Amino acid sequence: MNNVLSKLLKVLPLLILMAQLSPFDAFSQQKSRPSINDFTAEMEKQDGFYPLYWDENTGKIWLEITALDQEILYYPSLAAGLGSNDIGLDRGKLSGAHVVSFRKSGKKLLMTESNYDYRAITDNKMEKRAVQESFAESILWGFEISAESGNHYLVDATEFALQDAVGAIQSISRSNQGNYKVDPKRSAIYTPRTKAFPKNTEIEATITLEGSKAGSYLRSVTPTPDAVTLRMHHSFVELPDDGYTPRLFDPRAGVNAVSFYDFATPINESIVKRYIRRHRLIKKNPGPAPSEVVEPIIYYIDPGTPEPIRSALMEGTSWWAEAFESAGFINAFQVKLLPDEADPMDIRYNLVQWVHRSTRGWSYGGGITDPRTGEIIKGKVTLGSLRVRQDFLIAQGLIARYLETGEIEDEAMLEMALARMRQLAAHEVGHTLGLPHNYIASAHNRASVMDYPHPSVKFKDDNSLDLSDAYAVGIGEWDKVAIQMAYAEFPSGADEQTEISKMVESYRKKGLDFLSDQDARPTGSAHPKTHLWDNGESAVDELDHVMEVRKYVLDRFNEKKIKMGQPLATLEEVFVPIYLFHRYQVEAAAKLIAGVNYQYTLRGDGGEAVKPVSAEEQVRATESLMATLNPKALAVPHRVYENIPPRPYGFSANARETFQGKTGLTFDPLAPAHVAADLTLSLVLDPQRASRLVAQHAINENLPGLVEIIDIMIKEISNFNMPSEIEASSYEQEIKRTVEKIFLQHLINLYKSKQASEQARSIARYGISKLEFSIQPGGKEQNAHKNYCQKLINQMDREILDPVELMSPIPTPDGSPIGSESYEWLSPICTEQ
Structure with a gap:
């Protein structure tokens, strides 16, 4: 008992204290935290x-x-x-x-x-x-x-x-x-x-x-x-305040969007809501009349960018000031050099940043957007530094003539590369202002920096090449329209959608239009004027012109394309982009075959929603594309392959930038022909395009079907080296056999494709039979070729579910990025080559 009493007396003071406190106070004191x-x-x-x-x-x-x-x-x-x-x-x-x-x-x-x-x-x-x-x-x-x-x-x-x-x-x-x-x-x-x-x-x-x-x-x-x-x-x-007013998205306006489900929407309206992405821009004097702004949009250029590129980036970025002036905003867009004390990650700075990589790669424009409203809070551009070197390399292949004296004439080549950097800066900044790609602009007199431009090369009066207009200068007419639709203030009480529709009607009357990535990027896409890296209103006319430029340069291509003291083997890096100079225009011209003209159309717009390319243009495109397969066009000039020795010690071949042939260390003169022929034939015989040919002919017999296109292809390829094979060199005859093998391979691929319609596959089998009969017997090499193709066709018929591969594919050297392309083109971030 005494022990119990003694223990109770010891804890009595604590019990008294706890009795004076509420249970919550006691718990709070036990769990209290420091200030x-x-x-x-x-x-x-x-x-x-x-x-x-x-x-x-x-x-x-x-x-x-x-x-x-x-x-x-x-x-x-x-x-x-x-x-x-x-x-x-x-x-x-x-x-x-x-x-x-x-x-x-x-x-x-x-x-x-x-x-x-x-x-x-x-x-x-x-x-x-x-x-x-x-x-x-x-x-x-x-x-x-x-x-x-x-x-x-x-x-x-x-x-x-x-x-x-x-x-x-x-x-x-x-x-x-x-x-x-x-x-x-x-x-x-x-x-x-x-x-x-x-x-x-x-x-x-x-x-x-x-x-x-x-x-x-x-x-x-x-x-x-x-x-x-x-x-x-x-x-x-800190999130922006409530002073920003979202603007509803219109697919015809050429502006990116944020989208969400609004479950408070009335049943008779779309539950999906879309707001455009744009910066906040407030006029000192509200309304459509021109006015100074409360706070301008300022873009900062990375001071880590070397000259003269830094100045080119500042100039190209500054082009957007004209677009905002056109939309009624005075002094609203400015360009400055990022201060030394500024942090590039700081939300307060819209930034054009210079980034290095071990290989050439994409540039892209994106940023940080308030997902609640679509307000752009920070614009951010990433420019890959090796992009400018690739443009210089293309210019070098076109016009360089380095003399034995060591004299160097780089000015025109450097200017072309810098012209592209100005355009690239404007392009990527355009994305950060809310604009997506507009790939139809090249067919409308280069109306937008939001297209991907291929260098426009012309002939001078003396028949030499002119690069002075390789890339457009300044903002395009479409870019002004897009900024107006995104940012312009409308009269008080006006309905925004009505005002946007007026702008759409106006720009279409001027011959402008807007089509973006989903219409241009897929290999089998259908619009005849919407493509990456093309030029001209007519894709076929431009292909013919590009082939003329390519022939002019290849006929004169020699070791003077590289500087004195460079390993001779590095001539191949300069040769590759010239040999494949036509690659993007081939893709553009292929879209005329089973091509369809259309617009982003709302009900009530008027006009035709869909209009097929004429039969004449489809046939003309096919014939021009077949001309790119002519052995004379595909042959590598003797002076080129005779001047490309195996790589010297310390200069291993770059698999991305050279042709990966099958002759070991030596340059393979058939590999370029293989690559170029595979490109053309894969595009023409794309399963979606083949299926559209079947469908368009079924609907309108005046339009060519897949049978007619295959007949044209076989006829054109069979006529190469005519009237007599004796007049063609053995090299050209071997190129023709290479083309026929690749043609057969793509017909087999189409025949087996689950993406093609059943009738397209059936017609592909017809084409295989017709091509087999068109391959004529001849000398030992020709007979070997004919027998090989016949045996593979027999194998295909016996084992339809197994792959039949005539030739191991030779990878195509990198094209994009020649300076951009998007691997995330449906997101607010764009990637460009």
């Missing part, structure tokens, strides 16, 4: 949007969350990249933007992303709640609260900052370059670029990925492939 000031007393503080605290002793970064349940914008980016175009982890690459808020749950703050793909635009709170609770949110991170003061909470952001926020591991794995993971021991906060500003807070970290089985792309750009060190950046940004 933010006390906890961070020994740390270095940066005040800003979300204040930052750096603990030098522990290497930790702390983030002060100043408001709960308040939406902000968060996005990760890559401050220092990998340098590989194939893997795609570029310096300055932006990842997607997330609208997030911090929600408190016990000792945690949950960083929660709102789902703005599904909304209810209504004042009814319960209707909004029904949508919110029907679709998932995403909790991006859970932070443990370490200190608090009032409604402010301090969290340790170190582990969050040291994650692979940009998906670098997935990018490496997706490109089959190895298996990697983040190594925390070799990762740390990068304090020079960790800063807090009034409207944004930036945290940067050095991230090391450790791994194994590194692929060749990765090995080529890392000093130690099992340790890949990048810098990843995290941006926390």
Whole structure:
């Protein structure tokens, strides 16, 4: 008893104290946290949007969350990249933007992303709640609260900052370059670029990925492939205020969009809503009349860009000022050099950034957009530095004549390359202003910088080549129209959709139009004027012209295309883009076959929705395309292949930039013909195009069908080297046999294609039989060729489900990017060659 009493007396003071406190007070005292000031007393503080605290002793970064349940914008980016175009982890690459808020749950703050793909635009709170609770949110991170003061909470952001926020591991794995993971021991906060500003807070970290089985792309750009060190950046940004008014999307307007489901929409209207993407631009004097702006759009050029390229980028970017002036905004668009003290990742700077890679690659324009409204918050352009060298190489192949004296005449070649850089800067900045590609512009007198331009080469009066107009100068007429439709202010009380429709009617009367990626990129696409890297109103006329330019250059091509002292074998790198100078115009001309003219049309627009290309133009296109297969056109001049020896020590062949022949170390004179013939024939006999030929002839017998096109092809190819094979060289005869084998291969591919219609496949079998009979017997080489083709056809009939491959394919040297192309062309980010 005494022992029990003694113990009770010892705890009595504590029991009395607990009795004086409420249960909640007792629990609160046990769980109390230090104040933010006390906890961070020994740390270095940066005040800003979300204040930052750096603990030098522990290497930790702390983030002060100043408001709960308040939406902000968060996005990760890559401050220092990998340098590989194939893997795609570029310096300055932006990842997607997330609208997030911090929600408190016990000792945690949950960083929660709102789902703005599904909304209810209504004042009814319960209707909004029904949508919110029907679709998932995403909790991006859970932070443990370490200190608090009032409604402010301090969290340790170190582990969050040291994650692979940009998906670098997935990018490496997706490109089959190895298996990697983040190594925390070799990762740390990068304090020079960790800063807090009034409207944004930036945290940067050095991230090391450790791994194994590194692929060749990765090995080529890392000093130690099992340790890949990048810098990843995290941006926390104040969302724009409610002063921005969204503009509804119109497919005819040539402006990108954000889209979402609005479940508050009346049943008789579309549930999908679309807003265009554009910068906020406010006039000092509202209305359609010209006016100064409250705050101009300013683009900054990366000072790491060397001259004279830097000046070219500034000039090309500045072209957009004219478009905004045309839309009624005075001094609304400006270009400056990024200040030394500015952080390229800072949300406040629209940036044109210069990026290096180990190989030539894409440039692209994108940025950060408020997904709620479509307002562009930050425009960001990435320009690959090797792009300009590829343009210079094309100009070198066209006009270079380096003399034995060592005299160098680079001025015209350099000017063509810089002209393209001006156009490229304007193009990519156009994407960041909200504009997509417009691939029909080249058929309308180069009406837009948002097309992909091929250099326009003309003949002078003395029959020499003229590159002075290789690329257009200044903004195009379409670009002014697009900026007007995106940004122009309409009269008070006017209906925006009515005003846009008036603009559409106006630009179409001027002969302008807009067609984008889905109409141009697929191999079997149908519009006859919509393509990448083409020129001219008539694709066939331009193909004939390009073939003339190509012949002119090939007839004069020699060792003077490279400088004195260069290995002679490197002549091939200059030769490749000239030999394939016609490649894009071939693609453009092929679209006339089973081609269809159309526009982005709304009901009530008037005019024909669909109009097929005339029979005459389809036949003419087929004949011009077959001319590209003529052995005389495909033959490599003797002076070229006789001057390309095997590669010297230290100068291995670049598989991307040279022809990969089958003769070992020596230049294979048949490989270029193989590549060029395969290109033309694969386009003409594309399964979708073949199926459209069948369909168009079934609907209108006056239009050619697949049978007629195949007959023309067989006739033209059979007539090569006529009237007598004796008049053709053995080399040209061998090229003809190469063409026939590839023709047969593509007919077999069509016959077996599950993407082709049944009748297209049936007609392909007809073509195989007709081609077989057209191959005439002759000498030993010709008989061997005929017997080989016959045996493969027999094999095809016996084993229809098995692949029949006449020839191992020779890869085509890289074309795009000759300076862009999009691998993400349906997203707000564009990629261009």
